[in-house]
Amino acid sequence: MPAPKARRVSSKPAAAPLINPTAEEAERLQRIWNQQMLASCKAKGRPEQAEENTVTPLTQATYSANSGGSYSPLETVEISADGCIVPTHRASFCGADDRQPAVARIRIYTRGTGFYKPRSVVHISDKPAKALPLNLDAIEAETRQAIADAGEPATLGGAVYDPALMRIKRYRASTSQGEVVLFYNGRKIERYGDTIRRTESGEYRGHDDDYWHTVARRVLSEAQELAA
Structure with missing residues (x-):
């Protein structure tokens, strides 16, 4: 009788826990999302486009x-340690997955959200709530x-480059087309075109970190x- 085959262990990471945030933490996370939207719009020179949203309290039913x-x-979404929603799809269809x-x-x-208005955090009012695993x-x-x-x-502020x-x-529009955006101390330096080359192993790679x-x-x- 043949020996039973060992079950394959799934390489897919376990799903993050589903959490119903407390009313207080739902308000704080919503405030963070509103502020992140403001920062994004301000970085593009249009802070007036940013709109705020509020928490949506609902019963489980x-x-x-x-x-x-x-x-x-x-809907249910994943959030990363910085409080942001994890995109469903990665930024480029090739190259490394840079999602947190x-x-x-x-x-x-x-409903009612858009390019300049963040999603609304839902708090289930009649269900046990837990603290979010966020600082x-x-x-x-x-x-x-x-x-x-x-x-x-972006500036060095008179200090030595760190x-x-x-x-x-990094952004990869296709196998051979890429761009990078450089930031220093949280401020944008510039967006640059990347040179994508085929390596001896058959992979397509752009410039390495040392180059940038x-x-x-x-x-x-x-x-x-x-x-000066």
């Missing part, structure tokens, strides 16, 4: 009766700083010299 289906305004890992799932209400104090502080920095040019303060955001650190160091140092 009301949520269940109106959720589900392709056109339902009620999910730490929790929450319910949201989408809300730190996120609020970072968001306030992001609003202050939005639209302001690689730990530089962030690279060299670009950032040069641009920021030149700007500091001109300002």
Whole structure:
């Protein structure tokens, strides 16, 4: 009799826990989303476009009766450690998946939202609530700083270039087309075209981090010299 085959272990990560945030934390998360929208609009030079949203309190029966289906305004989303909604799809169809890992799932209400108005956090009023696995104090502080920095040019501030303060955001429109946006200390430096080449292993890769650190160091140092 043949030995039973071992069951394959799924490589798919376990789903983040579904949490009904407390009324207080739902309000704080909503405030963070409103502030993040303001920072985003301000960075584009149009802070007046940002609209605020409010928490949607519902009973479990009301949520269940109106959720589900392709056109339902009620849905469950994943959120990452920075309080942001994790995108359903990654930014590019090729290359590394740069989405942040999910730490929790929450319910949201989408009707009345848009490009400049964030989703509404749902609080189920007749269901047990739990604390969100987020450092809300730190996120609020970072968001306030992001609003202050939005639209302001990146600078060294008279200090020496610190690689730990530089962030690279990569975009891949296709296998051979790519762009990067460089940030320093939370402020945008510039958007650049990336050169994508096929490696000996058959992978398509753009410039590595060291290359972009060299670009950032040069641009920021030149700007500091001109300002002196």
